[in-house]
Structures are given as C-alpha cells and as structure tokens.
Amino acid sequence: MCLKVIASHRVDPILHRVLVKCGRTKIPSVRSLRLVDDYRSGQTICSQLRKVSSYASAALFQDVEMGVVAEILSMNRNIQNLALWSLEGPFDLLVSVTTQIISVQRFSINQYYLFQRQPHFDWMNFKNLTHLDLVIDDLELGIAGCKSLCSLPLLTHLALNSGFTEKLVPILLTNSSNLKLLVSFCAIDLDVDQMQDLRLVCLSAPIEWQEDWYYGAHGRLDFWSEAETAQQRKARRQRARARDVSIDLPDFIAATSNLRLA
Numbered sequence: 672m673c674l675k676v677i678a679s680h681r682v683d684p685i686l687h688r689v690l691v692k693c694g695r696t697k698i699p700s701v702r703s704l705r706l707v708d709d710y711r712s713g714q715t716i717c718s719q720l721r722k723v724s725s726y727a728s729a730a731l732f733q734d735v736e737m738g739v740v741a742e743i744l745s746m747n748r749n750i751q752n753l754a755l756w757s758l759e760g761p762f763d764l765l766v767s768v769t770t771q772i773i774s775v776q777r778f779s780i781n782q783y784y785l786f787q788r789q790p791h792f793d794w795m796n797f798k799n800l801t802h803l804d805l806v807i808d809d810l811e812l813g814i815a816g817c818k819s820l821c822s823l824p825l826l827t828h829l830a831l832n833s834g835f836t837e838k839l840v841p842i843l844l845t846n847s848s849n850l851k852l853l854v855s856f857c858a859i860d861l862d863v864d865q866m867q868d869l870r871l872v873c874l875s876a877p878i879e880w881q882e883d884w885y886y887g888a889h890g891r892l893d894f895w896s897e898a899e900t901a902q903q904r905k906a907r908r909q910r911a912r913a914r915d916v917s918i919d920l921p922d923f924i925a926a927t928s929n930l931r932l933a
Contacts, residue, residue, distance in 0.1 A: 689888045690727040692743070693881070694734030721746050728752065729777075729888035733881065736760045741768040748772055754779035754804075754884050773797075776825075779804035779884065782816050794819040800826050802895060807833035814842065821846040828895060830854035832876065837861060844868055854898045867909065872901045 724743060729752035732740045737760035744750065745768060753775050758765065762784050769775070769785075775797060782805055794800075794816065800823055807813035817839050820826060827849055831839060837859045843850060844865060856876040865871065877883035877894050887893030 687726040688728050689885070690724065690730040690743070691885065692730075692732050692735055692739070725749075730754070731756075731881065731884055731888070733757055734759075737762070737765045741765065744768050744772060749774050751775060752777040752888055755784065756781070756880075758784060769796075773799060776800060777802040777804075777887075781806040781808065782812060783808055794823055798823060798825070802826075802828040802830075804830040805832070807831065807835060807839065810835045810838065813839055817842045818846065821850075824849065827851040828854075828898075830856065830894070830898070832856045840871065841865060844870065852895075852898055852902060854894070869902060869906055869909070872898045872905065874898055874901060 724746040727747055727750060730744070730747075730750050731754040732743075733754075733756040735758060737758050740755065740758060741764050748771065750772050751774055753769070753772065755765070755769070756779070765784055773796075776799055778797060778800055797803075803820070803826060805816075807816065813833060813835050820829065821843065826847070829843065829847075829850060829852070831854065833839065834857070836855045836857055840853065840855065840859060840861060843853055850870055852872065853870050855871065855873045858873065874894060874897060883893045887895060
C-alpha cells in the first residue's frame with residue numbers, strides 16, 4: 672500500500688513540511704497531515720512517500736512501532752523538529768537512527784527511550800539541540816542525563832516533565848552556562864535564589880500535547896512561546912520590586928537618622 676495523496680498528484684513542499692504519524696491517539700485539530708498513516712514496517716517505500724518525507728522539517732511520531740519510525744526517518748536527514756512519544760519496540764534501533772539526524776534542533780522525547788539500553792548515552796550526539804522537551808521517569812538516569820545536557824553548546828531552552836524536577840533543576844541552573852529558559856511542568860519548592868532565577872519558569876502542562884507541538888511546528892504559539900512570555904513577566908516583576916526598594920531606601924535612611932539625632 673502506498674501513500675494517500677491529498678488533493679492532487681502535485682506535491683507542495685510547504686504543505687508537507689510537517690509529518691505526523693499517530694496510532695491510537697488522534698487529535699481532531701491535527702488534521703490532513705497524517706501523510707504516512709498507511710505505511711507499515713517492511714513495506715516497499717514508494718517514490719511518492721520518499722518525496723513527501725524529504726520535504727519534512729518537523730516530524731511527530733506517537734503510538735508507533737520504532738521500526739516504522741526508523742524507516743521513515745531514514746528517508747530524511749534534515750529533520751529539525753522531532754517528537755517521539757509512546758513508541759513500541761527495540762530502543763537500540765531508535766538510538767542508532769536518531770543519532771544520525773544531526774540537524775535536530777528541537778527534540779521532544781522520554782529520556783527512557785535513549786537511556787534504557789545505553790545508561791551512558793551521550794547527549795553530545797545531539798550537539799545542535801537548542802530546545803529540548805524531556806520526560807524523566809528515573810531519578811538516577813535523570814541526574815546523569817542532566818549533567819550531560821549541561822555540556823551541549825547550543826542548548827538554551829529546556830523543559831522538564833518529571834516527578835524529580837526539584838532535584839534536577841539545581842543541577843541545571845548551577846552547571847549550565849548556556850541555558851536561558853528552564854521550564855518546569857510541576858510545582859517545585861526550591862530556595863529563594865533558585866526560585867528567583869530568571870531562567871526558571873513554572874507552567875501548567877498543555878491540555879493537548881499533540882496539538883501544542885503541531886502549532887509550534889507551524890510557527891504558531893506553543894508552550895515555548897508561553898514560557899518566554901511568562902519569563903518576561905517575571906523579569907518585569909523583579910525590576911518593579913527592585914525599583915520599590917530603591918525608592919523606599921532613602922526614606923528609611925532619613926527616618927533612622929532622625930531617630931539617632933533625637
């Protein structure tokens with residue numbers, strides 16, 4: 672079975688910039704972009720599918736076998752925005768494929784997929800990453816992964832979805848000199864200096880992750896945009912508080928001076 676071509680035989684690169692392949696979970700608003708839904712692992716890859724896949728700069732795979740993901744990604748080494756969620760099958764195959772896509776700048780994945788079979792996985796395989804949305808289910812792997820992430824030269828935006836965020840955030844804030852935005856999707860309680868760090872922003876998780884990623888892949892508002900806006904608000908609040916303190920200080924000095932004179 673080959674790809675179903677929507678509308679006509681002509682393939683428009685702009686319309687096929689984002690590839691979405693989902694299994695059980697399908698969000699209505701993410702429509703008419705499941706260009707590879709009919710493809711199954713081991714099938715002959717037709718020229719139309721190769722052509723469409725080669726245009727993609729963003730790809731989302733959810734509830735899909737890893738063999739299918741590997742075969743589709745092998746047709747395009749230019750993916751810049753990649754999301755891999757709830758995948759099934761051998762993790763080794765996924766690691767071998769994703770590490771060859773050195774162009775990835777935005778990545779969304781559960782760290783377990785990369786570290787389960789390779790506990791010493793090196794994030795430097797993704798040295799071009801600028802944005803990373805990471806799910807962490809294991810504290811030991813999470814600590815090792817965060818220490819490795821701190822060495823990525825271009826990583827400026829990191830989002831953590833983990834029950835261990837309170838333990839991981841201090842590691843990242845202390846050791847990452849390039850990090851500009853660190854997003855936590857759960858409430859955390861850290862010391863005052865860490866909570867006031869402008870790089871740290873706490874957000875509610877998106878209601879529909881798939882929809883949020885899809886909007887972002889098309890240049891529309893997503894949780895990254897929301898986090899940057901929240902960061903700007905935090906900076907304004909801190910500047911306002913600093914101004915209030917500087918205004919009140921002369922009055923305080925004058926008052927205490929009068930007390931001494933009295």
